[in-house]
Structure formats: structure tokens, C-alpha cells
Amino acid sequence: MSSAAQFVPTGFSLVAVLCWGTSDFxxxxxxxxSDAFLVTMLAHxxxxxxxxxxxxxxxxxxxxxxxxxxxxxAGALGGTGLALFYRALASGRMGLTAPVAAVLGAAIPTxxxxxxxxxxxxxxxxxxxxxxxxxxxxxxPEGAVGHPEGLGLAVLAGLGFAGFFICxxxxxxxxxxxxxxxxxxxxxxMVTAIVLARRGAPKLQSRAATxxxxxxxxxxxxxxxxxxxxxxxxxxxxxxxxxLYPAITVLLARWVLKEHFTRWKAVGILAALLAVPMxxxx
Numbered sequence: 001m002s003s004a005a006q007f008v009p010t011g012f013s014l015v016a017v018l019c020w021g022t023s024d025f026x027x028x029x030x031x032x033x034s035d036a037f038l039v040t041m042l043a044h045x046x047x048x049x050x051x052x053x054x055x056x057x058x059x060x061x062x063x064x065x066x067x068x069x070x071x072x073x074a075g076a077l078g079g080t081g082l083a084l085f086y087r088a089l090a091s092g093r094m095g096l097t098a099p100v101a102a103v104l105g106a107a108i109p110t111x112x113x114x115x116x117x118x119x120x121x122x123x124x125x126x127x128x129x130x131x132x133x134x135x136x137x138x139x140x141p142e143g144a145v146g147h148p149e150g151l152g153l154a155v156l157a158g159l160g161f162a163g164f165f166i167c168x169x170x171x172x173x174x175x176x177x178x179x180x181x182x183x184x185x186x187x188x189x190m191v192t193a194i195v196l197a198r199r200g201a202p203k204l205q206s207r208a209a210t211x212x213x214x215x216x217x218x219x220x221x222x223x224x225x226x227x228x229x230x231x232x233x234x235x236x237x238x239x240x241x242x243x244l245y246p247a248i249t250v251l252l253a254r255w256v257l258k259e260h261f262t263r264w265k266a267v268g269i270l271a272a273l274l275a276v277p278m279x280x281x282x
Contacts, residue, residue: 009233010280012225013241019222021248023215025256028249030211035202036086037195042212044079044188047220051181063174063182071179074167075186081105081160082187083194084153099139104158106135106243109165113236120236127278130271131240137268138246168227169235176227184220237279244272 023043030039054060063071085101110128114120120128164183171179195202222242229238247269253259 007280009229009238010241010276012229012232013238014276016222016225016229016242017245018248019218019225020242020245022252023218023222024245024249025252026211026215026218029257030208030215034204034208034212035195037083037191037198038202038204039208039212039215040082040086041188041191041195042209043216043219044184044191046213046216047223048181048184048188050217051177051184051220051224055175055177055181058177060175060177063171063178067171067174067179068182070167070170071174071182072186074164074171074179075183075188076190077160077163077167078183079160079187079190081157081164083190084160085157099136100154101157101161102135102139102243102246103132104155105161105165106239107132108159108162109169109239110236112166113169113234113239117234117236120234124237124279127275128236128240131244131275131279134268134271134275135243135246137264137271138244138250140264140268165226165235165239168223169230171227173231176224176231179227180220180224183223241276241279244275247272 027039027043081101119125168179168183222245226238226242229242250261250265250269254261
């Protein structure tokens with residue numbers, strides 16, 4: 001790969017980080033006063049609608065049946081992982097959930113990528129380790145960790161996120177638009193089933209619904225960009241770089257909501273920034 005071309009997947013990954021981080025911020029903000037699962041369902045619906053509309057308008061070639069199945073599996077695993085993640089957070093005692101799920105979700109597909117594509121160079125590998133440290137520090141909750149009863153759910157959520165990355169990678173060189181659309185359709189079905197199975201009338205404000213729809217468009221765009229990063233580069237690099245998206249969420253919370261974060265989060269963001277050029281040097 002030429003010196004210029006090797007930065008193309010890095011560019012896709014970094015824009016995906018911006019999309020996913022902003023999407024999480026908007027979705028989290030919308031969920032403060034509305035039902036989180038209902039907001040998530042709207043987000044997945046808008047993302048599916050956007051990707052399908054773009055695929056049809058651009059007349060993107062339909063994927064093969066195996067690619068379609070892998071994309072659906074990716075969406076189902078990602079949607080399940082998200083549901084488990086929310087379930088763990090709902091108890092209010094799951095201080096380990098976010099970092100464990102984030103690191104597992106990045107580490108497993110990274111190791112898978114190294115196995116199928118070969119080990120990266122020394123500098124990119126050091127960047128992976130530095131990025132892993134950054135992901136952990138950024139995802140750590142403020143204050144005390146609390147009891148670790150949610151560790152099992154955190155592991156399962158991380159496995160779901162890892163499954164998404166690996167399965168979407170298996171779609172190969174098929175249309176990124178259709179792969180994103182199919183994965184979003186499967187996750188929409190999963191979240192909708194959860195919403196319908198729950199008791200009581202979910203609460204949803206109009207402003208939260210709007211933010212959820214915007215978040216979904218950003219989230220699906222991030223998925224599209226991750227697929228392009230994977231198709232033009234290495235899976236391990238794409239996974240590690242895009243998994244740095246919590247840094248954007250933290251920074252937006254700081255700038256918009258005036259939330260404070262600890263020095264450890266600042267160290268994590270610095271580690272993430274240092275890791276990016278190291279990983280780009282494939």
C-alpha cells in the first residue's frame with residue numbers, strides 16, 4: 001500500500017469515530033428523560049431508512065446471499081450487545097460494564113484480524129496497546145466502581161460488540177451501503193422485540209424522538225464508514241481506531257453539558273490521540 005493510500009482507511013475510521021461519538025452523545029442525552037430502548041428503536045429505524053434510501057438512490061449492487069446473512073448476523077449481535085449493555089447499566093451498580101464491554105468489543109476482533117491478516121508492525125502494535133489503554137480510561141465511570149455483579153453482562157455485551165465487527169468484516173467487498181442497511185435492519189428487529197416485550201407504556205418526548213432520529217442517521221453513517229475502513233485497510237486497525245469514539249462523547253458532554261471529567265479521562269484521550277498516527281503507519 002502506498003504512503004498516501006495507507007491513510008485512506010484511517011480517514012474513514014476517524015470520521016466514523018466522530019459519527020459514533022456524536023450519535024452516542026445525542027442518544028444518551030435523549031434518553032435522560034425518555035425511554036432509552038424506545039429512543040434506540042427510533043435511532044435504528046432512521047439509520048435503516050437512511051442506508052436503504054442511499055443504496056437505492058445510488059443503485060448499489062445487491063450483496064450476495066452469504067454477505068447479506070453476515071450483515072444480518074452483525075446487526076443481530078450488535079443489537080443484542082447493546083440491549084445487554086443497557087440492562088447492565090440500568091442497575092446503577094455496574095461500574096465495570098462500560099470499560100470491560102468497550103475493551104472486549106475491540107480486543108477480540110483485533111486479535112481475529114491479526115490472525116487472518118497477519119501481525120502488524122511494531123509501531124502499529126504499540127499503537128493498539130496505547131489505544132486499548134485509552135479506551136479503558138475513557139470508558140471508566142466517574143467515582144467508585146461499586147460491586148462487580150454486572151461483570152457477566154459486561155462480558156456478554158462486549159462479545160456482542162465484537163461479533164458485530166467480525167461479522168460485518170465477513171461481508172467482504174459487497175456494497176457498504178447494503179451491508180450497513182441489512183445490519184441496521186437486524187438490530188432494529190432486535191430492539192423492537194425488546195420494546196414490545198416490556199411492560200408499561202414507554203415515555204417519549206418529541207425532542208427526544210428528534211434527537212434519536214438524528215443519532216440513528218449518524219450511527220448508521222459511522223457503520224458505513226467503518227465498513228469502508230475495513231474494506232480499504234486492515235480489520236484490526238479499523239476496529240481499534242473506531243473504538244475510540246467514546247472520546248468524542250466525553251468531549252461533547254464537557255463542552256455542551258459542562259460536565260467535568262477526571263484527569264484519567266484526559267490521560268485516556270491523550271493516549272488515544274497519540275495512538276492514531278502510530279496505527280496509521282501500517
